[in-house]
Amino acid sequence: MPSSRLPWSSPKNAFTLLLEERRRAGAPLLDLTLSNPTKAGIAYPGAAILDALRDERALQYEPDPRGTAEAREAIAAAHGVGPADVLVTASTSEAYALIFKMLCDPGDSVLVPQPSYPLFDHLAALEGVAVEPYALDIDAGWRAVLPARTGAQAVVAVSPNNPTGSFFSPADVDAAGRLGVPLVVDEVFAGYPFGAAPPPARARRDLDVFTLGGLSKSAGLPQLKLGWILATGPGAAASLDRLAAVADAYLSVSAPVMRAAPKLLALAPAIRDAVARRTRANLAALRAAAGARLREPAGGWYAVVEAPARLSDEDWALRLLRDDAVVVHPGYFFNFPREAFLVVSLLPPEAEFAEAARRLTRALDA
Template identity: 35%
Template sequence: MRFSSRVDISEPNPIAQAEAVARRNGIALGKLNDSNPTRHGLAPVQVPGTYAADPRGDRTAREALAAFLTRRSSDGPRETDTRHADNAGVRSDIADAADDTTHRNDVAGLGIRPVDPDHLYLLSSTSQAYSWLIKLLCDAGDAVLAPKPGYPLIESIARLECVDTIEYQLQYDGSWFIDTAELEALLDGADDGRIRALVLINPNNPTGSYVKPAEREAIVAMCRVHDVALIADEVFYDYALEPFDGNARLAGERGVLTFALDGFSKMLAAPHAKVGWIQVSGPAEDVAEAMRRLDVIADDYLPMSDIIAGRIPELLEAAPAQTMHVRERVLGNLTTLRRLLADDPLGVTSLLRSEGGWNVLLRVPSVIDENELVLRLIAVHRLTGQPGYFFDMASNGYLAVSLLPEPDEFARNIRAVLDTVADMMA
């Protein structure tokens, strides 16, 4: 795997080398230049404790998170290992290249691999994670592959890092799918040498489509051939709506260098909690080199606030119940949406299949201009929205709808859309 040249991993100076030797030998060194006030009795009573400055984030918080992620894997649907050579479960050469220690530590022999807290990085958001990973993998002028339709965040962050995004188009034939032949053509094409990462949103926003097992197998194989890393954004994963069988998290993927992103913004429905994380996995050598360089980036940006990190174990305890609460809301509103669409006398507005997440796409007649539809909603119903072109839909006639509002408000919103469509079609 090739990494960017912007991360300085030059050999440490002789003093730093001597300090590292002392640490390995268990020798605690005093510091003439220790400017950490919390080690000198100067911490305020409102923020007690000693600042450890672990670049990956507070160790206790990462251990709690690792335990939570391991439990989640063992409690949820069994994740399919697409790298088995046959039905007898013989591992392929790619899986064998991964760390044998991980294999030996499978939980109770059930194929559930414990999450290593040392492979986790705590950050304030998945947006920050994208920025760090683009720094890690890309030089200026390099490119990342990103799905369309999709949320425009990735393109914006890449631009700030002087990196291009190249779109790969999701296709719809009654459900959404990734055209892996198109991806392969992009990786084999003129931009091959500068494509350093492929972004998968699992499930995608706004299409709600999970990465299917066959898509995953093909993508991992082609990324491995082209030395392209995977960035898997799985913040909506827990909100299944109408999924197909066999979908699985990409977190823990071992066939290619993979960075899985998740956080409290969606898990707890708490964007103000400002907790996200990166889980690193893949072939052992690539993981070790990636983490060596990612540590430099994390150290330069300083770790997450200890005040926030100290609450992570408590918030993780609340996560299952909170996720279930949000899931009940979105599933209830999805049922209401289907009923209102079925009862609509005009019958020209439809719902595209959404497998997961908390947003869905409505299809309205393409003779209605998306801008005019939203402007009419603003003027008549004091209600705004996001048309399909915000997400680079390939054609006109789409409206993104959130399933989060309280049920009465949600029903009013949908009725306003249906009434506006009827007025514009009259």
């Protein structure tokens, strides 16, 4: 028997089945679920990225469970923390795994936002950890509705959140801080604000905060597999020792990417600019097409559109796929609490996105 940690044996839903059928048939689709930046026609500084990876020192194996000094220094400098506050990981997903292993016994729980990133359920389940959702209030600017007390081991936040594009505000940080457990803030999209952003949670040095990030979004380079944990607050040094002990069992970050990290982080702002030009142009097109149906994001790569609740989000997604060849994510993928929200990626090429936004709006208005 496989382990009960494997939670995803559920049968495929109607939307996934229809999408697979359309793709098999080679149907031309306008895909607003595209989330892989390397497939979105973004202009990357390809030669400079490959040059960064060409480093003689990558031929040596000098393992350090916290990551090489130069990688930690570069990550620290980019985030206004010290190198001693940084632990390098192979991805943000791995950062979650290390933190859950360090903070939780099997059967413990963590508080996670809803709606949010659907992979939480799996990342927690793989560590034998349960998730306890807390709501982001749709009608109050996605304010976090946290309990007054908790038996959970940590509060997880995503800022800006996938898919609502909302920041975990200073008031949300205060509410999380009152629970007296560490705050884990996934900041993978922090480099993509659409306007002014609040200060990061780690500015509160009186709280134990684990900030997660990685090149996957901050430099649009998910294939390079480099992430990080920044540990700040009163318990940071002890936590980093424990995280290093966990990371030492795997030593999963490759030498070439750690050696390249300073150069890759130096290239990141230009790549972010190219991605942000795309997301801003697409957001403007969506705003023009969808008007008040758009739930304006404050940052990130996604936008939420509210469809008339006479159909479920899944039925809207099915109808858009069948009748308009437009692929969107139904809100239930992200655990939206009510009908009918659709999630679109702002990464697709602009002409394709604008046409899809027109078709989407026409269908919702019909």
